[in-house]
Amino acid sequence: MTLGTRSVAALALALATPAAAWAAGTGTGGTAYTPVPTITSVTCASLCSGKSRVEAGGTLRVAGKRLRQVKTVIFHGNQRTARDNVKVGVNPTGTRSFRVKVPFSANSGPISVWKSRSVGSDTSNPITVLPPPPPERSAELSPSTGPRDPGAPRLETGISSGKVFLAGTKVRFSYRVNDDEPVPVTVELVHVDDGVVVRRWQPGTVEPNTVHTIRWNGKPGPGLRANAGRYVFRVTAQSSDGAFARSSGTSDATRDAFDFYGHIFPIRGRHDYGGAGSRFGAGRAGHSHQGQDVFARCGTKMVAARAGRVQFNQYHSAAGYYVVIDGYKSSYDYVYMHLQERSPFRAGDRVRTGQLIGRVGDSGNAQGCHLHYEMWSAPGWYDGGNPLDPLRYLKTWDSWS
Numbered sequence: 065m066t067l068g069t070r071s072v073a074a075l076a077l078a079l080a081t082p083a084a085a086w087a088a089g090t091g092t093g094g095t096a097y098t099p100v101p102t103i104t105s106v107t108c109a110s111l112c113s114g115k116s117r118v119e120a121g122g123t124l125r126v127a128g129k130r131l132r133q134v135k136t137v138i139f140h141g142n143q144r145t146a147r148d149n150v151k152v153g154v155n156p157t158g159t160r161s162f163r164v165k166v167p168f169s170a171n172s173g174p175i176s177v178w179k180s181r182s183v184g185s186d187t188s189n190p191i192t193v194l195p196p197p198p199p200e201r202s203a204e205l206s207p208s209t210g211p212r213d214p215g216a217p218r219l220e221t222g223i224s225s226g227k228v229f230l231a232g233t234k235v236r237f238s239y240r241v242n243d244d245e246p247v248p249v250t251v252e253l254v255h256v257d258d259g260v261v262v263r264r265w266q267p268g269t270v271e272p273n274t275v276h277t278i279r280w281n282g283k284p285g286p287g288l289r290a291n292a293g294r295y296v297f298r299v300t301a302q303s304s305d306g307a308f309a310r311s312s313g314t315s316d317a318t319r320d321a322f323d324f325y326g327h328i329f330p331i332r333g334r335h336d337y338g339g340a341g342s343r344f345g346a347g348r349a350g351h352s353h354q355g356q357d358v359f360a361r362c363g364t365k366m367v368a369a370r371a372g373r374v375q376f377n378q379y380h381s382a383a384g385y386y387v388v389i390d391g392y393k394s395s396y397d398y399v400y401m402h403l404q405e406r407s408p409f410r411a412g413d414r415v416r417t418g419q420l421i422g423r424v425g426d427s428g429n430a431q432g433c434h435l436h437y438e439m440w441s442a443p444g445w446y447d448g449g450n451p452l453d454p455l456r457y458l459k460t461w462d463s464w465s
């Protein structure tokens with residue numbers, strides 16, 4: 065059997081082991097062999113708490129062979145699937161080692177390095193990625209720490225929250241430019257991992273010595289996705305003689321920063337996931353359990369795990385008071401049952417992530433106060449979609465909210 069370039073590449077990818085491929089040469093019409101990179105060790109280089117323990121935002125030193133043309137580092141995370149893989153672009157100058165920044169979204173696990181989609185190394189020793197320091201939350205303005213030319217305006221900034229949810233409560237960024245004349249400013253919201261500006265505000269020339277406020281509702285700008293992760297607000301001001309000041313440095317990931325999430329855990333109080341009978345798929349008379357039960361004291365606040373549009377707010381003898389929400393920028397429907405009383409929202413209403421939609425109860429056929437929570441794939445709840453096991457989602461959201 066003869067393997068063409070394509071199938072060799074495909075095979076190499078499928079195996080994800082040391083792989084070589086013949087890449088098309090430039091100009092000669094022939095092919096060039098791309099030497100396979102290998103990793104001999106990965107060690108922490110900055111923000112370390114051990115040889116193989118690094119804080120997100122810190123750097124790793126990757127040592128090995130044939131590393132010069134490596135373009136991508138993959139952080140594999142701790143799941144067996146590629147679900148939590150995070151890729152970082154690199155451009156090593158040496159062949160024996162290079163440094164790579166650990167993205168805020170990376171999970172603990174091994175890494176691998178790749179020259180192309182098909183030429184990559186084995187996975188390395190596992191690296192523990194420790195949570196980054198929390199954002200420095202300060203609603204009070206304080207003098208900025210960023211770069212400043214001599215004679216540039218002095219900046220002060222503050223932020224209202226260190227945690228923001230997609231289409232949730234607005235985060236407020238405040239700033240003051242201290243100068244003796246109006247100053248042109250630009251405010252940017254930057255995704256720390258890749259430096260992408262997800263929103264830019266250009267208020268023009270602003271009044272000096274006055275507090276100005278930017279509000280962001282957790283929705284990205286046109287054509288941009290807002291990925292989960294660490295974001296920072298950064299304001300730039302320029303005086304009339306051209307001197308610049310910026311509120312924080314490009315590598316500062318804590319000043320005027322927040323962590324951004326697509327979901328919040330829907331129960332805002334102590335809770336537990338019950339026993340085997342609470343699980344998705346557990347046996348019920350004549351059917352199987354289509355959701356996950358989460359127990360909490362009657363009256364505990366229940367919020368929308370994800371923003372969206374209310375599809376149903378009804379009563380059913382088994383489900384009790386229940387609400388179905390069509391998720392914002394999501395293919396899922398989010399279903400909440402056994403509410404203490406009817407939710408105040410009507411079908412068609414929009415809700416924000418984290419908005420109070422009701423309280424935990426035992427209306428309908430329920431033993432003990434709990435949220436019966438369902439998630440349905442598109443096209444939706446009893447509308448051609450299917451229920452899926454929501455437990456791993458709930459546990460993930462629980463971990464940060």
Ligand SMILES: [Zn+2]
Nearest residue numbers: 355356357436
């Ligand atoms: Zn249930």
